[in-house]
Amino acid sequence: MSTSTIEKTNKVELIVSGKLADNERMKVESNFLRGTIAEDLDDRMTGGFTPDNSQLIRVHGMYQQDDRDIRAERQKQKLEPLHNVMLRARMPGGIITPTQWLAIDKFAQDNTSYGSIRLTTRQTFQFHGVLKPNIKLMHQTLNAIGIDSIATAGDVNRNVLCTSNPIESALHQEAYLWATKISEHLLPKSRAYAEIWLDEEKVETTEVEPILGESYLPRKFKTTVVIPPKNDIDVHANDLNFVAISDNGKLIGFNVLVGGGLAMTHGDKTTYPRRADDFGYIPLDKTLEIAEAVVTTQRDWGNRVNRKNAKTKYTLDRVGIDVFKAEVEKRAGIKFEESRSYEFTSRGDSIGWVKGVDDKHHLTLFIENGRLLDYPNKPLKTGVAEIAKVHSGDFRMTANQNLIIAGVSEQDKANIEKIARDHGLIDDGVSTQRQDSMACVAFPTCPLAMAEAERYLPSLVTSVEGILTKHDLADESIILRVTGCPNGCGRALLAEIGLIGKGPGKYNMYLGGNKAGTRIPKIYQENLSEDALMAEIDNLVSRWSVERNNNEAFGDFVIRASIVAEVIVSVRDFHD
Numbered sequence: 001m002s003t004s005t006i007e008k009t010n011k012v013e014l015i016v017s018g019k020l021a022d023n024e025r026m027k028v029e030s031n032f033l034r035g036t037i038a039e040d041l042d043d044r045m046t047g048g049f050t051p052d053n054s055q056l057i058r059v060h061g062m063y064q065q066d067d068r069d070i071r072a073e074r075q076k077q078k079l080e081p082l083h084n085v086m087l088r089a090r091m092p093g094g095i096i097t098p099t100q101w102l103a104i105d106k107f108a109q110d111n112t113s114y115g116s117i118r119l120t121t122r123q124t125f126q127f128h129g130v131l132k133p134n135i136k137l138m139h140q141t142l143n144a145i146g147i148d149s150i151a152t153a154g155d156v157n158r159n160v161l162c163t164s165n166p167i168e169s170a171l172h173q174e175a176y177l178w179a180t181k182i183s184e185h186l187l188p189k190s191r192a193y194a195e196i197w198l199d200e201e202k203v204e205t206t207e208v209e210p211i212l213g214e215s216y217l218p219r220k221f222k223t224t225v226v227i228p229p230k231n232d233i234d235v236h237a238n239d240l241n242f243v244a245i246s247d248n249g250k251l252i253g254f255n256v257l258v259g260g261g262l263a264m265t266h267g268d269k270t271t272y273p274r275r276a277d278d279f280g281y282i283p284l285d286k287t288l289e290i291a292e293a294v295v296t297t298q299r300d301w302g303n304r305v306n307r308k309n310a311k312t313k314y315t316l317d318r319v320g321i322d323v324f325k326a327e328v329e330k331r332a333g334i335k336f337e338e339s340r341s342y343e344f345t346s347r348g349d350s351i352g353w354v355k356g357v358d359d360k361h362h363l364t365l366f367i368e369n370g371r372l373l374d375y376p377n378k379p380l381k382t383g384v385a386e387i388a389k390v391h392s393g394d395f396r397m398t399a400n401q402n403l404i405i406a407g408v409s410e411q412d413k414a415n416i417e418k419i420a421r422d423h424g425l426i427d428d429g430v431s432t433q434r435q436d437s438m439a440c441v442a443f444p445t446c447p448l449a450m451a452e453a454e455r456y457l458p459s460l461v462t463s464v465e466g467i468l469t470k471h472d473l474a475d476e477s478i479i480l481r482v483t484g485c486p487n488g489c490g491r492a493l494l495a496e497i498g499l500i501g502k503g504p505g506k507y508n509m510y511l512g513g514n515k516a517g518t519r520i521p522k523i524y525q526e527n528l529s530e531d532a533l534m535a536e537i538d539n540l541v542s543r544w545s546v547e548r549n550n551n552e553a554f555g556d557f558v559i560r561a562s563i564v565a566e567v568i569v570s571v572r573d574f575h576d
């Protein structure tokens with residue numbers, strides 16, 4: 001692609017001109033994702049990777065990190081930061097077998113600095129704190145059990161999500177298969193992963209990336225398959241969404257939603273969270289063509305000059321939704337039909353046992369922050385491993401960071417419940433408020449964190465529970481999400497109360513998302529200390545308890561009471 005070209009259709013700038021972002025050079029020079037990662041791996045003088053390679057290893061599923069709690073101390077001792085990597089697996093739909101579970105449990109125990117398995121908000125697991133000498137072992141351990149981490153980070157299509165719905169088992173199975181097919185179809189075709197991490201032979205090829213191209217995508221790209229009425233995977237946080245349309249329990253096609261995304265930058269009004277637009281309905285057999293056409297349109301038209309405006313959501317607003325959609329139709333060779341009707345009603349998981357239409361039992365475990373670790377008196381990680389030893393179904397990670405023990409027979413049910421209870425995996429006292437609360441990782445591992453999130457959430461929720469009880473609303477809950485920075489990993493900008501880290505102990509407060517996840521909240525107060533935050537929540541909940549209409553949800557109330565204005569079109573309303 002030429003940097004100086006500005007293609008125009010009806011005066012719309014399709015390709016942004018200017019000096020390309022440095023990541024573009026890095027991607028093109030990488031020789032299809034190889035860079036000099038292999039050389040870096042052999043360099044034991046440092047625990048880290050060169051700046052280019054530390055960007056490149058993301059496409060192989062890893063982030064270079066260090067423990068921020070000890071960074072200053074190491075600096076004093078003139079030591080380099082304690083470099084390590086976080087790995088995120090590719091796990092379309094979040095499904096994993098007991099055998100796979102036991103292998104990842106052992107690896108986490110033996111080779112990660114926290115000994116934990118983190119269930120993420122995008123239905124996969126992360127290992128934190130793996131040192132350089134163990135990175136190959138990690139990939140080879142995963143490969144031996146049929147798991148890879150290709151394209152789970154970086155400028156590519158990432159892990160494909162799929163609604164965790166164990167009840168309608170047949171429909172879920174069909175939707176899940178599409179999630180895996182889309183994931184495979186959009187993967188990088190480069191053999192770099194196999195060569196570098198699995199020591200596979202270097203084969204002379206004239207490699208091309210037919211879908212992603214030699215400079216891959218302008219920015220990360222996220223895809224989901226969602227089964228209404230649940231919007232557990234939060235379509236509006238994702239670039240491309242396939243909304244399952246079924247007839248008598250059988251999947252017949254998808255409505256396609258394009259251009260959602262949550263990341264923004266504090267103080268930069270050209271950045272904003274945005275809902276995805278409904279392009280229309282397609283029959284099942286056109287799914288891969290449409291996925292490819294959306295990805296290649298974004299590949300060619302996405303902003304490669306300014307990474308802050310590079311995501312699909314900005315491309316849509318820059319070129320126009322109709323122009324983007326027409327291009328997708330042209331590339332896929334089909335016309336979208338009118339959208340089929342559907343409704344989202346909720347996003348949470350149903351904690352506890354449910355029985356599926358296949359007569360199997362499914363147990364959803366609430367895992368606070370998705371952090372599976374052996375806590376004193378609560379050996380959660382050991383508990384899941386013990387279940388894996390006797391379980392004949394599978395495990396499903398949900399986009400709410402919970403874990404489903406799926407496909408349990410009647411005869412195994414009591415035993416599995418006993419193991420879960422004995423290890424603190426079932427806590428009957430967990431409130432709906434706690435279930436409806438979520439945080440990203442933030443400190444100590446995330447290099448971008450400005451404030452605590454995961455470590456702050458448990459006490460924050462306890463305080464909010466106290467406020468709800470004080471105002472006679474103990475049975476109610478508010479979708480509450482906290483992130484350590486405005487990047488959106490904990491999806492705070494789809495919450496009824498979204499808190500976004502501004503600095504140590506300081507948060508911006510956003511209000512007005514809804515239960516179904518179809519409304520973006522708006523800024524209410526900036527830079528609040530934890531005490532000021534609690535005072536604000538107390539005041540707002542007090543008003544809600546007195547002024548609410550029948551069963552009115554908190555997010556709907558704050559808009560009706562004009563506490564914040566509704567965000568309808570982000571580019572117009574979010575910052576006004």
Ligand code: HEM
Pocket residue numbers: 063065086119120121122123126237238261262263370439440441442445446447448487488489490491
């Ligand atoms: C510019 C935007 C973003 C950047 C630079 C970014 C960067 C990061 C980094 C560095 C981590 C690692 C944290 C750790 O595990 O220590 C992370 C975690 C994660 N991010 Fe993002 N992120 C961005 C936006 C998003 C968005 C919009 C989503 C989802 C809608 C998302 C989903 C996740 C998930 C699922 C994790 C794993 C940990 C968790 O579940 O909280 N990210 N991100």
Ligand code: SF4
Pocket residue numbers: 440441442443446447448449450453483484485486487488489490
């Ligand atoms: S939202 Fe920010 S602080 Fe939280 S994990 Fe993502 S990048 Fe890190």
